[in-house]
Structures are given as structure tokens and as C-alpha cells.
Amino acid sequence: EVRKAINMAINKDRIVQLINGRAVVANQPLPPSMPGYTMDYKGYSYNPEEAKKMLADAGLPDGFDTELYVMNTDPNPRIAQAIQQDLAAIGVKASIQSIAQANVIEAGGAGTAPMIWSGGMAWIADFPDPSNFFGPILGCSGAVDGGWNWSKFCDAAIDAEATAADSMIDPAAPERMKMWSDVYMKVMEQAPWVPVFNEQRYTMKSARMGGADNLYVDPVSIPVNYDYVYVKE
Template sequence: MKKSKFLLILTLLAVFAAGCSTTSKSGAGEEAAGEGQDQKLEITIARAFDVNGLDPGFLTENAQVVDNIFDTLVKRDAEEKLVPGLATSWSQIDDTTWQFKLREGVTFTNGEAFNADAVKYSLDRVLDPANNAPTASYVSTIQEVNVVDEYTVNVVTKKPDPLVPTRFNRYPTEIVPPKYAEEVGQEQFAQKPIGTGPYQFVSWDKGSNVVLEANPNYWGGEPDVKKVTFRSIPEASTRVSALLNGEVDLITAVSPEDREKIESSSTARLSTVERAGNTVYVGFKTDVKPFDDPKVRQALNYAIDVKSIVDKVLQGAAVQTNSLIGPKDFGYAGEPEGYSYDPEKAKQLLAEAGYPNGFSATLDTVSWYIKNTDVAQVIAEQLKAVGVNIKVNNVESSVYRTLVPAGKQSDMYVLGWSSTNTLDADAAIYAILRSGESYSTYANKDVDAKLDEARSVTDEAKRKQLYQEIQDEVLKDAPRIFLYQENQYYGVSDRLKWDGRVDGSIPVSTISAGNE
């Protein structure tokens, strides 16, 4: 064969091979991951709501987005065990002092150095009462953070606190760059954040999406996903359609009626994590009539058929519970006996409290929770049966984020809470039961004392006992209508390898390409 003809055949074969190579498209229409090193995995994650801000020290929502931009000193691995993050080690050097040794050679994505000064600055801004950080309660046991040397910090607590390593695993302790944060100010920092995490901020189209790109200099190694877009799609059915149509790759908050659509799909699967969601309840402002009377609060608990709500409205997407603490959390002591469905008992208690003909109230709710409007309407119907007339007020999510921590919500309100990634009773209940905390509408001196004591007790058996006593007292005092803990449901494209976590986080750096 002549050389020119041979070269022509080789060229044609190369062109044909290139033209026939298989590539798939992500939800944003980008090139998916393949076997070639130069191909990029770009994904889109659809959530029910947009972020309200991107400053980890001042969040009023979950940290699914910011967790990918910032790092904590301590992290959790796939088994939820505490492992080194920006700290390589930690130890308790006396009753009230924990020492963290920091990772050297790490920089923020703007080139600013990570060091002990950055750790101190990040904590001080959250602890400063003048800044009114909404999640300060998670770290309020800390008295001060002291710089020992460039890569060593001492965290000094007001009393002994065995949970310090755990506290440094969640977003109020994510580390921010002092110089940049001071230059731009808190408001601007929340719009254009800088961190040391596996992803760096690109853009935020408010109400629509947040775009992040992989940090090529990440100390933990560059992740497989090179670009991620967090889209806001409020309507549950629209999120499912977007997943099944290939417009997005992962969706959160799959509604009960949409689970089967995903399970029967040939392009996606359902990832289920039982009791990994919020513990949802109806809160009362217990310093306001008629909710200042325990008999009224108890009556409303007897008036609600929670089992019917879980079975019929939520279609089994949650677990009825009177527990304040989830089964994955330290301090969980099983399911306590609570309030049975007993409308006649409810009427009797209302009469004893001086409300034989009931009363009227407004119930605030928000779209953060599974079928929130349907649940609120059923609660209103059941309360009407005992003479309590309820107006359901659906509040826009960004407004609700401001109203609730400011105490400006209605006297009855729906709220969900969990331990997030600390997996401890302290995070599950302190912020919503301790008087004076931003999210608490309850005051009980005995409960306050036990909550405070449980934070400083190092003996685990004693801590468990305290949480049992707290739960028993709160159940009797009924500062809320006890409802259920949600399960977490995610829809995941078959092109991805990832499953939901107990802590509810979505660490994009753990996502890789699946087999299509």
C-alpha cells in the first residue's frame, strides 16, 4: 500500500473515531465525565429554595451550598466519624481548653493564607453579641479563641465542654479570610464568599441559581465534579420532571407522590435516608395567651391525629415522634409515650383552662417541609373539631427566615429542627428550648438549667440522663404540638455515584460519575 494512501486511511479512521465517541450531557447541558482526563463532570442540583446568603457565620438555612465553599477544622467521613479537616489534630489540654493543630500550606481561593489568625477571626465574629449571629448558640460555650502560634489555636470554654470537636464540624465554625471579609464587609461577603473549600464561588443569580467551580488548589485534592449549579425549583413535581428529563442531575425533597416516578425510571434512582430530616412541630409562643397555659398546649396535642397525617397526607414519608431527639443523635432514649388522639380530652382541658368555646389563632407555615400546606390545613381542620379556629398563613421562605429568629412569627408556627451534622442532642434541642435563644419561644428555668448542665458534663451516662429528664419535662409541659421526623428523599441521576447522608449535607466533592 502506498504511504500516502495509508496515511489517508489512518486520518479517516481517527476522524471517524472522534465523531463516534460517546459523551452525555448534564442537567445544564454541559459535557459529562468520561474516561478521558480532559473531560469535565458538570452537574446541576435542584433544591426547593434558593440560598438567602452565603456567609457561614450568619446562615438562617441549611448549609448544603456553603459547606462546599468553606472548610471546618473537623470533618465527618462517609461513616459520619470525626476526621481531620483544616485541623490535623486536636486534644484537650485542661478542663476548659482544647488545642487544635492546623494544616499548613492552605490558602483561601483569593490567595490569602489560612492560619490561626483566620480561625480566631472566624469564631470571634460569630461570638460577638453585637453581630447577632443566628446560630451563635452552637458555639456559645466558647469563652475565647487564643492564637498560640501560626498553626496552633486554643479554644477556651466557659465550662468543660466535651463537644468542642463536634462543634467545629459545622457551619458556624467554617473559616473565612479575615482580610477579605474586613475589606468587603459582612453584607458583601454574603454575596461573594471566599473560602478554602473544594469549590469556589462563581455567581449567584438570586432566586434562580448559585454556580460553583472546583478549587484546583484544594488541599484535599481536586474533586471529580468540576462545576456545580445549585438551582432553585420550588415546585416538587417540576424538580422531578427536570430530573427525569435530564435537565438536572440530583434533586432534594422528593415529595411522597413522586417517589414511584423516580423508582420506576430508567435514568434515575431514589436515595432514601430514614429519619434524617427535620423533626417538624407546631411551636407556641408560650408567653402569649392562651398558649401561656399548659392545659391549652396539652389540649391541642390531644386534638391532633398525627398518625393519620403521617399515613394519609405524608404517605409514610415521615415517622411520628414525641421525641425531641433523633435516633442518630447522642442522647436519644427511644420513643416516649406522648399524647394520644383524644378530641374529648382536648375539649375537657380547654374548658378547664377557661376556653369552653375555643379560640382563634393564626398558624404560620413555610414550604421547607414535606407537603407543608396540606399538613397545616389538616391540623386546622382537626383543631376546628375541638372549637379552635385556625387561619393558615403560608409565608414566603425568605421572609420566614427573617421572622422566626427575630420572634416576629405568629403565635402558632410550623418549624423543623435537627442536629444537622453534629448528631448530638445539644444541637437538636438547645436552640429551640433554651430561653433567650433566637429560635426559642419557651422558658422553663429547670429545663434551662439542665440544658446548660448537659453542655458541660463530660460523663456520657450523666449527659444521657439529663437529656432524658429534659425530654420528660418538655413532653409534659408541651411547648409545641409534637408531630414527626421527616425522611430524606433524593432523586439521583444514574450518571452519578452518590447517596444521601444522615447529616443532610451534599458534599459535592464526594460525587463521581456513574455508569450510564
């Protein structure tokens, strides 16, 4: 109930405004373009009054004190301050620990940070499959000292369902995608994360440049394959 209340306390639309609208509000761990994304899931709506009630029902009518770790490069401290203000509105007093990226990663791996704004920090998906998001950052295998599962969320039953989904031969089978959708919905029922936004990136290229458009997608993280890029006459 406390984790759900935290989800309902965060004004995600305001945070998207802080990064000039270059994102869409998130309500689950998978981004909308990822197979297994649950299209009709509404998530936890912004509702600070209901969040306060949930805290009171959980035995915390006055809220509680905590710490929010954040990487000390813009825009992350500003986002952390917005989260801090939202939490204060429901009685949760979060002290911001704005430190170097390496120190945040160390605290996350060690499990010594009560809350972390993880924005853009170190872990990225290696391949476009829902299994890639679960194992390292939500599965029990990642909830170890030094692991990337910073929430230390570990549910053996959900882990077993994820293993069953990942064991299917056809990676694009509809029943496999349904199984992964169920996995992430069960994760969100326990609310170990507050999914805030999915970043939108923009790539511009000259009309003189040839080659398929998808060759130019996100050259920041994935280098352009210059063997297939050329200048038109």
C-alpha cells in the first residue's frame, strides 16, 4: 500500500514538462514500443488525496522520512526536486542525496538507497524483448549485492512465470507476449517501481543523406552503420 501511494503521489506530467516534453508518461516497466507492453493498462493515476489515505490506512498517517538518491547532472536534480515536492504533499519527507553517478550505482547495487531516481543511469536494454527488462532489473537474479535490480524486488512465483515465458521457442508468439504482459502486470500490482516517463529522442538528417531511415535511429547509443549510409548526388 505504501509503494502504491508513492506511485499515486508523483505528478508525471509535470516531470515531463521539466524535460521540455521530450517524453511520454509511463505506467509500467516496458516502453510502448516493446513487445509485451500492455496497451490497456492505466497504471496508478496521480491522486495525492488518495495516496494520503492509503498511507493512513497503512498506519502512516503522518508520512515518514526517507532519502532520495539522484545523479548530480542536469536534469536529474530538478526531477528529484519535483519528486521531493510531490512526496512532501502526502507527508513523505525525502532528503535528496545528489551525488556522482558511480556512487548512486554503488548504493543501488548495495541496496542502501531507500529511493533512487534512476534517470538514464548506466543500464540499457540489450535487445528488443520483454525478457531483457525482467531478468537484470526486476528478477530475483538481479536482486543481489552489486546487481542492477535496485528495488531488490524478488517474487519467486513471478520469476517462475517469466522463466516459462522466456522458454517458449517462438519469441513472437502471441501467447508468449500475453505471458510477459501478465508478468509485468503482476509486478506493477506490487509496485516496486514508479515508472515515470519513456524518453523520446529525435534524430535529424539531411535530405542529401541516403540509406534506410531506421539506420539513423538513436545514433547516441547505437552507432550508425556507415556501410549503408551514403550521400545522394
